[in-house]
Amino acid sequence: NAGVTQTPKFQVLKTGQSMTLQCAQDMNHNSMYWYRQDPGMGLRLIYYSASEGTTDKGEVPNGYNVSRLNKREFSLRLESAAPSQTSVYFCASSEVGGLKLFFGSGTQLSVL
């Protein structure tokens, strides 16, 4: 049982490049989330998906897009990366929205 799997684990981008962070969960959870974690800022919600077919903005959605491909997969896309998007990104899932989240191991992204 892998839980929540994120890829890649590390990525370096140049300003203006695009990339997609992949996330998959094998727990048949309905809700999925993307957070970013910055030093001294805690975790901030970027986007979430309460169920397959729905997505909603979180606290810091600007510069990001998401796709809930199916019940298992929830991807995060940076269309034109900026240095301010340098962060550690976490995907999470939960059976019930907002309760007992399971987190992936994170993607460390640097934008130069």
Next chain:
Amino acid sequence: SQQGEEDPQALSIQEGENATMNCSYKTSINNLQWYRQNSGRGLVHLILIRSNEREKHSGRLRVTLDTSKKSSSLLITASRAADTASYFCATDAGGNNRLAFGKGNQVVVIP
């Protein structure tokens, strides 16, 4: 605005001692959760306490909730080196089933 704010100081204790950390929040909540994050890893859910509960235990963890003061505390008893981590509280004050996390409280347990 971000709900759930732990006391910001880092905590350094000897193995076997108890560790206490606090969390305050601003608006009404239905539940409050505590998570642990080991260095370089994702967060792990520890315990959930609902707004109609005052205290909850799970192994060496004890959580209290005071809704009148909008605060919660997490107590780790008989700490171990493996308890070295950052601890986050999270509330559902973000609405729409979204969790709002605090900034975290770093605990170092010295063997």
